[in-house]
Amino acid sequence: MSTLGRDNNGILQEVLRQASRGSPDSAEPAWSQEQWCEAFSFLFLASPGSRHTLLEHQDDMLFFVTAASALGPDSPTVWLRRNTAAELPGELRPGGSGFSSVDWCRSVQLNLVLQAKYLLTVVQCRQEALAAVAQTHATSGQGIAPQHQQQQALVSQRRVYASPMAAAVNLDDVKKGKPPQPCYPEVCFAVDNFEDAFQDMILSRPGDCYCVMLHVHANSNNINTGNSTRDATKQPITDLPDALPSSGHAATSPSSTPAQSSSSNPTERRAVLFSAYVTREQVAAYLATRATQAPRPNVLRWLLSGLKQEDAAQARRERVVLSGPGGIGRAEAAAAAVKADSVAAAAPAGAAG
Secondary structure, three states: OOOOOOOHHHHHHHHHHHHOOOOOOOOOOOOOHHHHHHHHHHHHOOOOOOHHHOOOOOOOEEEEEEOHHHOOOOOOOEEEEEOOOOOOOHHHOOOOOOHHHEOHHHHHHHHHHHOOEEEEEEEEEEHHHHHHHHHHOOOOOOOOOOHHHHHHOEEEEEEEOEEOEEOOOOOOOOOOOOOOEEOOOOEEEEOOOHHHHHOOOOEOOOOEEEEEEEEEEEEOOOOOOOOHHHOOOOOOOOOOOOOOOOOOOOOEOHHHOOOOOOOOOOOEEEEEEEEEEEEHHHHHHHHHHHHHHOOOOOHHHHHHHOOOHHHHHHHOEEEEEEEOHHHOOEEEEEEEEEOOOEEEEEEEEEEOO
16 A cells, blocks of 8 residues: 555545545546555644644544444444544454454545534524625625625624534424434534524514525635545525425435535635525414314413413424435524514524535
């Protein structure tokens, strides 16, 4: 096996080239599992001389993808261990007893996805201003939407983290719920304390929209994968969600997510991984339908909670799902009707790109 070069940008460029090889018949030779293992060690292990220069978000947990040959009925698709050493344990090194149980190529790709920087942007605005406002927040440069449209928009942003583990959101009590389960090869972007983060997102006027975008950021390492056609032009958000109700988690495959925009900022590259919106009218119609299907609340519960019957119905939250363009990716939001005939499309419980 050939030893990988220790140039920071060079090894990451080679990793990206190898990951984007179109077919096994490519003129460029494919890496062996030993070479992928070496790349994994260089990129992610706790080696002070290399890690900080490549990836901004350095997680102390590393995920390993189980090789297809090692998968059994009860085998996890991914497993993790804490990143505490500069070298792999002996059993995971080439020749070790556990080396062949790991798909090192997919493990490198997964950890690159997980350790990237992601930003969730939620916008409440008028439907006629949706495209311009969304495009304003699709790049890291200056906004392009007219000033009056920016004033009409309510924007909330939060750093989110990718994970191959996901758990369905409990709408009755966000502090309780089932433990996360593996969702690989999909990834999930959970939002902690989502009610506090997005409680002001109230769709109170006809024509109001609720837009969710997920961006990925990259620093100025001038990394070139040798395929300039992968850079796409900026696109306004135009696709409506295919369906509203869902009970699953928000997740998508990182390998099938297209970048929809690129930044002109020379110090940062930024791409839209996911974008979708829903209108006030769609949410209101869905909540009305769900209200007719919901069981009547227990009378004793009303008395103990001090809620009137109509207030209890309004306090009921429902899961709304926004599907991305072409059905790629989805975001979950908790929605509830509020007084004054308003609809609150609040709190993305999870977002995906």
